[in-house]
Amino acid sequence: MKDTLKHELDKIKSKLWEISDQMYRNPELGDKEFESMQLLTNLLSEHDFRIETGLVDRPTSFKAEFKGEKDGPTIAFLAEYDALPEIGHGCGHNLIGTMSVGAGIILSKLISEVGGSVVVLGTPAEETNGAKVPMSQEGVFESVDVAMILHPNNVSVESGTTLAVDALQFKYKGKASHAATAPEHGINALDSVIQLFNGINALREHLPTDVRVHGIISEGGQAANIVPYLAVAQFYIRAKQRSTLDEIVKKIKNIANGAALMTGSELEISNYQISYDNMVTNQYLSQAFTKNLQEIIVQPVLTAEHSNASIDMGNVSRVVPAIHPFIGLNDTELVLHTQEFADRTVSEEGSRALVNGALALAYTGYDVFTDKDLLENIKKEFKKSK
Numbered sequence: 001m002k003d004t005l006k007h008e009l010d011k012i013k014s015k016l017w018e019i020s021d022q023m024y025r026n027p028e029l030g031d032k033e034f035e036s037m038q039l040l041t042n043l044l045s046e047h048d049f050r051i052e053t054g055l056v057d058r059p060t061s062f063k064a065e066f067k068g069e070k071d072g073p074t075i076a077f078l079a080e081y082d083a084l085p086e087i088g089h090g091c092g093h094n095l096i097g098t099m100s101v102g103a104g105i106i107l108s109k110l111i112s113e114v115g116g117s118v119v120v121l122g123t124p125a126e127e128t129n130g131a132k133v134p135m136s137q138e139g140v141f142e143s144v145d146v147a148m149i150l151h152p153n154n155v156s157v158e159s160g161t162t163l164a165v166d167a168l169q170f171k172y173k174g175k176a177s178h179a180a181t182a183p184e185h186g187i188n189a190l191d192s193v194i195q196l197f198n199g200i201n202a203l204r205e206h207l208p209t210d211v212r213v214h215g216i217i218s219e220g221g222q223a224a225n226i227v228p229y230l231a232v233a234q235f236y237i238r239a240k241q242r243s244t245l246d247e248i249v250k251k252i253k254n255i256a257n258g259a260a261l262m263t264g265s266e267l268e269i270s271n272y273q274i275s276y277d278n279m280v281t282n283q284y285l286s287q288a289f290t291k292n293l294q295e296i297i298v299q300p301v302l303t304a305e306h307s308n309a310s311i312d313m314g315n316v317s318r319v320v321p322a323i324h325p326f327i328g329l330n331d332t333e334l335v336l337h338t339q340e341f342a343d344r345t346v347s348e349e350g351s352r353a354l355v356n357g358a359l360a361l362a363y364t365g366y367d368v369f370t371d372k373d374l375l376e377n378i379k380k381e382f383k384k385s386k
Contacts, residue, residue, distance in 0.1 A: 005362045008106040016098045023094035024346045027083030030125025033060045036081040047105045056134040062122035066108035072116025073145040075365040077103045080126045090342040092152035102358030107365045114369040130312025133274045141320045150357045153326035154334035159281040160304030163238040164245045167273035174265040176229035186227030190220045192263045193231040199255035210240035277314040282321035284377045292363040296356050321382040327357045
């Protein structure tokens with residue numbers, strides 16, 4: 001039966017390459033991926049998927065579903081298609097989107113025999129305000145049994161773990177005054193930000209080794225002879241576990257409030273980007289995918305190592321069994337978020353990864369459809385992990 005999947009992929013692979021190349025030539029930033037969304041949904045619609053757009057108030061999100069007449073599991077493939085400023089698809093989301101769409105289409109051709117449903121979810125803005133977070137919160141995955149996404153990389157790697165992240169903004173409001181003739185009438189908001197940084201740096205000595213805190217001063221005054229009345233700092237705060245992160249965030253907020261008390265300024269704390277949870281890989285699902293990928297490619301699939309990055313797939317992994325493995329473009333010198341990586345996605349190696357990745361995803365979906373023990377073990381592991 002898996003030979004049928006390969007045969008179906010041969011029918012559409014040139015179209016998938018064409019869409020990936022077009023997305024590379026016209027990269028779109030998060031929540032503005034209108035052309036990319038249209039390219040992907042048009043192809044899905046041609047293969048009889050029912051399309052719904054604008055999920056969770058995100059205009060470039062979509063849900064494409066192919067539902068069989070017989071009961072069975074629901075397999076979701078997640079598509080990303082947002083690009084980076086200036087360097088375009090330096091994270092290879094043009095491949096991610098087309099791999100998931102390709103996997104969904106070819107697996108749908110077997111639904112009449114195996115039963116169940118195939119869903120392709122378009123998830124905008126992974127690089128900034130990942131749509132997977134509100135999707136996880138608002139029930140989009142409620143009827144999904146497993147969720148998969150495959151990310152391009154320099155080499156192939158199993159699905160692993162990532163850091164949870166909160167993106168916090170600290171806005172201090174003081175009082176402007178002439179810095180030379182009337183400094184006593186001013187309240188220096190920039191001093192508050194400086195004390196915030198000093199306090200966080202003092203805290204670093206007592207942080208667990210997996211915690212990362214890094215920030216910038218995005219606004220710190222207009223001129224040296226004016227007491228700064230407004231100063232803003234933005235921080236990413238990361239930890240291996242959401243529970244650890246929540247505790248660290250409490251401490252940093254206390255430091256921020258202390259800085260405001262020291263200077264007499266007013267403080268406003270907000271999230272300037274959506275928070276991501278740490279990725280929890282479902283090992284049964286991961287092992288099934290790795291086995292399939294290793295049968296397709298000749299290069300090794302490396303054992304997962306913990307990543308200090310943060311992804312919105314982490315939030316998905318809290319509500320449904322999920323994996324986020326990597327497929328290699330087979331150049332160990334390649335670095336994500338570079339122009340060189342973007343260019344590699346439309347090379348011969350990129351085209352090969354697209355086809356191999358779509359096939360491995362579809363093979364794994366087929367395994368979940370047809371192997372009841374596998375699905376039962378996936379669900380048991382997920383329940384235990386919660």
